[in-house]
Amino acid sequence: MKRRDFLDWLFWISGTTVGAFVLYPVVRYLVPPEMPEAATRRVNAARGDELAPGAFKIFPFGGEPGILIRNPDGSYRAFSAVCTHLGCTVQYRPGERMIWCACHDGFYDLEGRNVSGPPPRPLERYDVHLAGDEVVVEKAQTA
């Protein structure tokens, strides 16, 4: 190898190495640190007298929205409120007794099953029970 070729080679290798050393921390810096998932398994979603039959409420559940629906018979059901299509927050339409995502017209039935529109999967269902005057929502044991 000629001296000039060797120096050319050395120039590019050392330049690339310096570039990589500069870029690596920058790229790592751009990506936010993984925050450990809040270990929320149960939350007080509403007071017992807060929702009339047929009404619903969006409540925070471990950093994500959940939806609590009061059935006409006074019982409750709760799901993750994150649409399985593109992550919008769903709402309850009492007229049709359906859960609806306004972003792309996705519909779920009251079992959380995706029944129409683009959502590819059902909503995650949560357990609901009453504890005194509080409606407590809990991640299902299998979830």
Added chain:
Amino acid sequence: MGSVREWLRDRLGLDEIQHLVEKKDVPVHRHSFWYYWGGMTLFLFGVQVVTGILLLLYYRASADEAYESVRFLMTQVSFGWLIRSIHSWSANLMIGAAMIHMFSTFLMKSYRTPREVTWLSGMVLLGLSMAFGFSGYLLPWNQLAFFATKVGTDIVGAVPGVGHFLLRFLRGGDQITGGTLTRFFGFHVAILPAVTTLILGMHLYLVQRHGMSVPPSVEQGPTPPPRMKFVPNFLLRDMVGWLAALGLLALLAALFPWELGIKADPYVPAPAGIKPEWYFGWMFQTLRMLPSHILGLEGELVGILGIGLAGMVWLVVPFLDDVRGIGPRARFWRIVGVIAILYVTVFTLMVYRGGTP
């Protein structure tokens, strides 16, 4: 006075610039109208820069203060509503002008050799404009912006392989938070302007270097088309268009001031009738109409991959089309262009005609 001019001339090379300006001319033919749209896009970009800098004087980029600072700007600051409305309307008109520029360039086959890189840089500029629109939309921190950002970043997140990385990079975490707002502000006022300045400089240099392209139908004519001096003839015509655009902006801002909406709250449902800015409409409508599963794959994934593939093909058309711009291959790509225009137009209109159930 004369000596000052001479002093500057020697130091700045004004003679060379004057020579360049005198030499520049534009072909005149029946499609010359479409030459004005690049300059129109540039003018509206200038409006964006000026109004954007003015907005920066009052805007505060945090989830606690962003909405309130925009409300203050619109209700308390003299002409604050006007500056913000012009910024928002001009953004929309700019992307509209850029799209007209792109489609007319496509149909006139201006991307042919040696202008392939001009086309590529223009496409990058359109992408940057849409990124400006997407990042700027979140900054007032209102409900519509919150969900538009949620959906938009979720779409990026669905890209196979790198999706999760990109989603976290854009959001600054797993959720849309104040951290996302700060990031988008940084993209909008620092990163995107810096990259745009570079690419725009390159695009303008290439337009200057290669001159205006003449469409194949005119190129095949018996005589070359006559030419018009850029300065002052073409530039004055350009300025008539810019003045009209400024009038339209003032009219739109006065009659339809840009709304602020309701402050973002992660714990309310997406509002009924939610839709993205019109230039994302055709993609929104495509994703909305796809079924949940296609051939065993999730519909959204098929849609995102399809749109990405179509975009890639659109980008490399200069390398696929006939260099002369005539013959069956050229005809094929012209038909593709017409279909693309129809698809984008019809699907965009459907967003506004379709409504919600």
